[in-house]
Amino acid sequence: xxEMEVAEVFxxxxxxxxxxxxxxxxxxxxxxxxxGREAGASIPHPHSQLMAIPVIAPYIKLELDGAERYYxxxxxxxxxxxxxxxxxxxxxxxxxxxxxxxFCPFASRAAFEVWVMPKKHNPYFERxxxxxxxxxxxxxQKGLGSIYKALNDPPYNFYIHTSxxxxxxYSHFHWHIEILPVPPTPWAGFELETGIxxxxxxxEVAAEFLRKQI
Amino acid sequence: xxEMEVAEVFxxxxxxxxxxxxxxxxxxxxxxxxxGREAGASIPHPHSQLMAIPVIAPYIKLELDGAERYYxxxxxxxxxxxxxxxxxxxxxxxxxxxxxxxFCPFASRAAFEVWVMPKKHNPYFERxxxxxxxxxxxxxQKGLGSIYKALNDPPYNFYIHTSxxxxxxYSHFHWHIEILPVPPTPWAGFELETGIxxxxxxxEVAAEFLRKQI
Numbered sequence: 001x002x003e004m005e006v007a008e009v010f011x012x013x014x015x016x017x018x019x020x021x022x023x024x025x026x027x028x029x030x031x032x033x034x035x036g037r038e039a040g041a042s043i044p045h046p047h048s049q050l051m052a053i054p055v056i057a058p059y060i061k062l063e064l065d066g067a068e069r070y071y072x073x074x075x076x077x078x079x080x081x082x083x084x085x086x087x088x089x090x091x092x093x094x095x096x097x098x099x100x101x102x103f104c105p106f107a108s109r110a111a112f113e114v115w116v117m118p119k120k121h122n123p124y125f126e127r128x129x130x131x132x133x134x135x136x137x138x139x140x141q142k143g144l145g146s147i148y149k150a151l152n153d154p155p156y157n158f159y160i161h162t163s164x165x166x167x168x169x170y171s172h173f174h175w176h177i178e179i180l181p182v183p184p185t186p187w188a189g190f191e192l193e194t195g196i197x198x199x200x201x202x203x204e205v206a207a208e209f210l211r212k213q214i
Numbered sequence: 215x216x217e218m219e220v221a222e223v224f225x226x227x228x229x230x231x232x233x234x235x236x237x238x239x240x241x242x243x244x245x246x247x248x249x250g251r252e253a254g255a256s257i258p259h260p261h262s263q264l265m266a267i268p269v270i271a272p273y274i275k276l277e278l279d280g281a282e283r284y285y286x287x288x289x290x291x292x293x294x295x296x297x298x299x300x301x302x303x304x305x306x307x308x309x310x311x312x313x314x315x316x317f318c319p320f321a322s323r324a325a326f327e328v329w330v331m332p333k334k335h336n337p338y339f340e341r342x343x344x345x346x347x348x349x350x351x352x353x354x355q356k357g358l359g360s361i362y363k364a365l366n367d368p369p370y371n372f373y374i375h376t377s378x379x380x381x382x383x384y385s386h387f388h389w390h391i392e393i394l395p396v397p398p399t400p401w402a403g404f405e406l407e408t409g410i411x412x413x414x415x416x417x418e419v420a421a422e423f424l425r426k427q428i
Contacts, residue, residue, distance in 0.1 A: 028408075030403075030404055030407050030408050032404055032406070032407050033403060038400065039400070039402055039403075040399050040400045040401070040402025042399065049403065049404070051404055053410075055410075057409055057410055058408065058410065059406075059407065059409035060408065157402055157403045157406050159403050159406060160407075161407065178407075180406060185254050186252065186254045186396075186400070187254070188253055188254025188255075188371055189244075189246025189248045189253075189254065189263065189371045189372070190244055190246055190265055192246070192371050192373060192392075193244050193246050193273065193374075193375065193392075194242075194244050194271030194272065194273055194274065195272035195274075195276075196271055
């Protein structure tokens with residue numbers, strides 16, 4: 001897909017999100033994409049999925065609580081700090097423009113994990129503007145495209161983490177996208193027992209390799 | 215394996231655990247087993263693994279905190295309550311004797327998930343007695359054997375959740391084993407995004423099917 005087509009995908013995500021968010025009993029909207037059989041894709045053509053659910057998902061809750069705790073202690077959004085830090089450090093950055101940054105997280109859970117994040121604070125994905133969508137599309141297409149080339153069309157999942165739509169205030173959260181290539185050996189006994197993921201490459205090395213594909 | 219051989223495996227687990235638990239910087243000992251390539255097994259013959267780590271693993275922390283909260287509110291161990299409730303209800307039980315129970319958890323994360331739990335309160339796996347090991351071996355062998363037969367030698371993981379060995383008091387926890395057959399479709403975008411697992415069968419139906427294999 002070219003960048004305009006990618007922007008249209010995010011436009012469709014937003015469109016569906018806005019339609020569903022105020023409906024009764026809908027408190028979180030999960031938007032995700034599975035690519036490849038090993039990533040759980042049940043149909044072969046490219047497709048994304050959306051599940052509108054009545055509960056705040058546990059993993060979202062962990063991030064919301066973490067962001068809130070960080071804000072209380074430091075009076076800054078932890079994701080804003082992260083985006084600025086990575087943009088300055090450079091070594092884990094895959095690609096960035098003035099609005100968005102794609103980088104391999106310092107504590108990557110999987111080899112070649114990439115997060116795409118708005119640089120300006122925004123808790124709510126659905127408030128993205130049309131011009132931001134174009135900027136997002138550039139960074140996302142370069143970020144995901146680099147994984148596609150580096151790992152020769154690997155199976156992967158990506159999803160949007162954004163604030164719940166239950167009407168409460170989530171002003172300290174910061175929406176973002178997490179891209180997770182499926183690891184060559186699946187998360188197994190140790191990961192299932194402990195919740196600690198073993199990755200096989202340093203994020204700095206992964207990012208350097210991904211940058212070379214762009 | 216027959217029951218005596220299974221008991222010897224648990225004896226080996228305990229032996230290694232006791233050797234490691236008081237060593238410096240070891241605060242949790244993860245014992246787990248991967249069976250089948252899809253379950254992350256890297257060598258084909260049956261093998262278990264042990265990782266002695268300096269941190270309290272996040273998933274253990276969640277269970278410890280949950281058990282503590284439940285105890286404060288109810289003055290009972292939540293796992294004792296669970297074992298007794300399932301033993302009375304019967305419909306989710308796969309097999310039990312006077313010391314141990316194997317059952318499909320009410321909120322199973324995967325189809326045919328089975329937990330094996332001592333009926334008497336005990337936070338610490340390493341304190342299991344020789345006679346309890348024989349009782350455990352009977353229940354574990356029947357429980358895992360039923361999965362083996364029902365699903366025709368599927369890939370699976372199992373692991374022991376027990377109290378940390380950091381010297382603190384975990385008297386409200388209750389050690390147990392979790393057996394997780396690998397789902398036919400992998401945990402994908404929705405599970406990774408939310409931490410909510412989608413299972414394809416009710417635990418009562420799964421348990422009934424497993425009981426028929428014994």
